[in-house]
Amino acid sequence: xxxxxxxxxxxxxxxxxxxxxxxxxxxxxxxxxxxxxxxxxxxxxxxxxxxxxxxxxxxxxxxxxxxxxxxxxxxxxxxxxxxxxxxxxxxxxxxxxxxxxxxxxxxxxxxxxxxxxxxxxxxxxxxxxxxxxxxxxxxxxxxxxxxxxxxxxxxxxxxxxxxxxxxxxxxxxxxxxxxxxxxxxxxxxxxxxxxxxxxxxxxxxxxxxxxxxxxxxxxxxxxxxxxxxxxxxxxxxxxxxxxxxxxxxxxxxxxxxxxxxxxxxxxxxxxxxxxxxxxxxxxxxxxxxxxxxxxxxxxxxxxxxxxxxxxxxxxxxxxxxxxxxxxxxxx
Numbered sequence: 001x002x003x004x005x006x007x008x009x010x011x012x013x014x015x016x017x018x019x020x021x022x023x024x025x026x027x028x029x030x031x032x033x034x035x036x037x038x039x040x041x042x043x044x045x046x047x048x049x050x051x052x053x054x055x056x057x058x059x060x061x062x063x064x065x066x067x068x069x070x071x072x073x074x075x076x077x078x079x080x081x082x083x084x085x086x087x088x089x090x091x092x093x094x095x096x097x098x099x100x101x102x103x104x105x106x107x108x109x110x111x112x113x114x115x116x117x118x119x120x121x122x123x124x125x126x127x128x129x130x131x132x133x134x135x136x137x138x139x140x141x142x143x144x145x146x147x148x149x150x151x152x153x154x155x156x157x158x159x160x161x162x163x164x165x166x167x168x169x170x171x172x173x174x175x176x177x178x179x180x181x182x183x184x185x186x187x188x189x190x191x192x193x194x195x196x197x198x199x200x201x202x203x204x205x206x207x208x209x210x211x212x213x214x215x216x217x218x219x220x221x222x223x224x225x226x227x228x229x230x231x232x233x234x235x236x237x238x239x240x241x242x243x244x245x246x247x248x249x250x251x252x253x254x255x256x257x258x259x260x261x262x263x264x265x266x267x268x269x270x271x272x273x274x275x276x277x278x279x280x281x282x283x284x285x286x287x288x289x290x291x292x293x294x295x296x297x298x299x300x301x302x303x304x305x306x307x308x309x310x311x312x313x314x315x316x317x318x319x320x321x322x323x324x325x326x327x328x329x330x331x
Contacts, residue, residue: 007305008049010034010042010057012076019298020053023306051305054082061087071321072096072308074301077288078157079237080318081210088319095318096304100156101297102288107160109287110205110235113259115168117231118144118203122257122281145169150201152217153208153236154179154189161205162187173197198225203233210237218242223249229256235287238262247273250280261287 007029009017021031029051034042046052047066052059055076064073064087073083074096088095116122120138127137149165151158151174162172166188173190175197184191198204204226208214218232219242226232232255234241243264249255257279263272266285274280288297304314308321 005029005050005309006032006045006048007051007053008032008034008045009053009055010046012055014294014298017298019295020302023299023302027306027310029306029309051309053301053305057082059083059088064088064091064093067091067093072305074305076297076301078102079209081237085318092322093319094308094314094321096301096308096314097316097318098297098300098304099316101300102293103156103160105290105293106157106235106287107164109261109283110157110161110207110233111164111168113233113235113261113281113283114149114203114205114231115144116281117233117257117259122279126278146171147202148173148200149203149205150174150192150197151189152176152194152197152204152206154183154187155207157235158205158207159183159187161207162189170203173201195225198222199227201227201230203231205233206236206240208236208240210239214240216240216242218246220245220248223254226255228254231256232258234258235261238264238266243274247277250277257281261285
């Protein structure tokens with residue numbers, strides 16, 4: 001079979017690209033693994049790609065402008081802030097993402113961080129490893145049932161967090177100005193403006209994409225509005241939080257703690273102050289990960305890339321083409 005087109009994955013952390021090849025190669029699309037190429041060969045492969053599948057690589061305006069024949073750029077994940085969507089749309093390149101591959105994993109992880117913070121584990125676990133044995137090391141802890149969880153962004157993950165949180169007896173409110181009242185009602189969630197949510201919630205959990213609107217959404221003013229003794233949970237994107245302001249809120253005692261799966265820069269620099277803070281529990285952007293979620297992610301993005309290359313409507317487009325290109329036919 002002649003492989004007429006090329007789908008390039010410049011870099012990735014997957015064990016292999018077997019799911020992508022299983023979907024795309026029967027259509028005559030060669031899957032190019034950039035991890036085995038030197039820097040110049042990788043750049044050349046990207047320029048000549050018909051499809052780009054990106055995990056951590058950026059497709060900024062410069063990269064998009066260098067593409068010679070690309071028809072689709074896909075993001076391995078729900079977020080797509082590493083892609084200049086405006087530049088891609090201007091060149092009629094479809095942008096895809098996978099918003100639903102790890103909904104269960106990320107919502108579980110958010111609640112795991114919440115429960116760990118509520119039970120004082122960021123303080124207690126290190127103390128035990130140091131040979132201490134004193135439950136009072138955390139200061140006062142309070143019963144979870146009856147407290148309020150405030151969710152910022154009631155999308156797929158936010159809704160699952162809400163559904164699961166009610167099982168622990170939490171009252172749930174959410175701030176999301178883009179959803180109708182029926183969605184809140186369906187999930188038993190009170191609809192609050194962000195200002196009220198920050199002021200009244202015992203736990204604030206972030207589930208928003210990174211956009212210009214949400215960048216540093218939680219800044220010094222937002223932390224000043226938060227209920228004293230509240231906890232912050234972030235499994236969305238690091239730059240949604242002003243980390244300097246968060247550190248100040250923790251140091252002042254305004255916040256009781258934070259559970260973070262994401263940071264503004266990843267991996268963080270050695271000695272990052274939030275990672276050394278005794279009331280921060282941090283994980284390495286792992287909320288999405290299970291073996292099942294990883295394979296779903298690879299397969300689902302490859303299937304949507306295949307839809308674009310074969311002239312069909314994609315399942316999860318961020319942008320759509322002005323006119324479909326010629327479909328791929330197996331060689």
